Amino acid sequence: MAVGPTTRRRQLGVELRRLRERKGLTLEEAGALVGISKATLSRYETKEGTVKWPAVDALCRQYDASDEERRAMVELAKGAKIQGWWRSLADPIPESMNLMLTLEDEVVREDHYASVYVPGLLQTRPYAEAVHRASEMRCTEQEVTHMVDIRMKRQDLLRRDEPPHIWAVIDEAVIRRMVGGPDVMRDQLLHLHESATSRHITVQILLFVTGAHAAAVGSFVILGGAVPELDVVYVDTLGGGLFMEKPQELEGYRLAFEYLRAQALDITASAAVIDQVCKEL
Numbered sequence: 001m002a003v004g005p006t007t008r009r010r011q012l013g014v015e016l017r018r019l020r021e022r023k024g025l026t027l028e029e030a031g032a033l034v035g036i037s038k039a040t041l042s043r044y045e046t047k048e049g050t051v052k053w054p055a056v057d058a059l060c061r062q063y064d065a066s067d068e069e070r071r072a073m074v075e076l077a078k079g080a081k082i083q084g085w086w087r088s089l090a091d092p093i094p095e096s097m098n099l100m101l102t103l104e105d106e107v108v109r110e111d112h113y114a115s116v117y118v119p120g121l122l123q124t125r126p127y128a129e130a131v132h133r134a135s136e137m138r139c140t141e142q143e144v145t146h147m148v149d150i151r152m153k154r155q156d157l158l159r160r161d162e163p164p165h166i167w168a169v170i171d172e173a174v175i176r177r178m179v180g181g182p183d184v185m186r187d188q189l190l191h192l193h194e195s196a197t198s199r200h201i202t203v204q205i206l207l208f209v210t211g212a213h214a215a216a217v218g219s220f221v222i223l224g225g226a227v228p229e230l231d232v233v234y235v236d237t238l239g240g241g242l243f244m245e246k247p248q249e250l251e252g253y254r255l256a257f258e259y260l261r262a263q264a265l266d267i268t269a270s271a272a273v274i275d276q277v278c279k280e281l
Contacts, residue, residue, distance in 0.1 A: 008076045008079045010047045010225065011230065012056070012073065012076040012077055013046060014227075014229050014230070016041075016045050016073070017045040019059070019063040019065055019069070020045070027042055030059065034055060034058040041059075044056075051077045053077035057070060057073075057074050099243060100234060101150070104223060107157075107224055107225065108225065108226055109164050109165040109166070109224035110164055110167070110221055111221065112167065112168040112170075112221050113169050113219055113220050113221075113257060113260055114169070114171060115171045115174065115215070116173070116219060117177075117219075118175075119168050119170075121166060122166070122168065122195050123151065126184045126187065126188075127179055127180055127185070128148045128151050128152070129180070132147050164200070165201075167201075168201070169260045172205055172207050172208050172273075175192070175205065175273070189277060189278040193271060193274045193278065196274070202267060203267070204261060204264035204266070205264060205265050205269075205273045206260060210264075213260060214255075214257075215256050215257075215260055218236060219235070220233055220236070221234045222250075222253055222254065228250075231245065233249060233253045
């Protein structure tokens with residue numbers, strides 16, 4: 001998968017911090033050497049906001065980076081501009097969704113735990129419409145259509161030449177919850193069953209009989225970057241979402257997902273359960 005502008009920006013922050021720490025400098029000391037504030041350098045390293053490539057070039061020289069490292073960092077800085085198909089949409093989108101689209105446009109994998117609804121990337125349009133109408137009670141029909149259009153457009157990444165791998169652990173409640181009526185739900189389960197046959201999509205069902213498990217707090221997604229340091233966790237919250245990328249947070253959710261995969265049915269048994277529930281409708 002091609003490296004996009006957001007990935008480049010995040011890689012730049014990780015590498016700037018690595019080089020500074022290798023040199024043994026504090027943020028204040030490093031910033032003073034090139035004439036930028038501690039706060040500005042901190043933003044560079046924490047992957048927030050834009051960067052100026054001359055400042056990156058100067059920092060690399062002060063950090064005694066090799067010519068190869070310096071050139072690579074400058075290229076990252078020059079290419080670190082957020083852009084994407086969603087920027088051209090006529091209607092605005094929520095800020096949390098904007099960040100989700102930005103990150104998702106460049107992932108190499110996504111690990112989903114779904115406790116309420118089928119993951120958005122695997123939803124049919126009628127199912128997605130029913131979900132949005134239920135969760136966005138104050139939205140107009142036009143707003144619902146707009147949000148569903150975005151969700152359907154997101155699924156284009158599954159049709160890329162090199163799509164990310166989607167691994168979804170789905171609670172049994174999800175496939176038994178009647179969303180949109182029997183016909184909508186039946187079509188959704190058929191679509192989920194078919195999607196699971198793709199070599200880029202893995203679906204496991206976590207049965208009720210499993211009992212207590214590692215993610216009883218709710219749904220989450222681990223958005224996998226080109227390297228582990230670029231991973232981000234997205235957690236559903238009422239009215240938006242929460243993004244986390246601190247090492248201890250990432251480690252906790254990675255471990256939870258490993259436990260969930262171990263507790264869920266294997267791929268073949270999961271497909272059989274989806275098929276059985278579909279036949280019961």
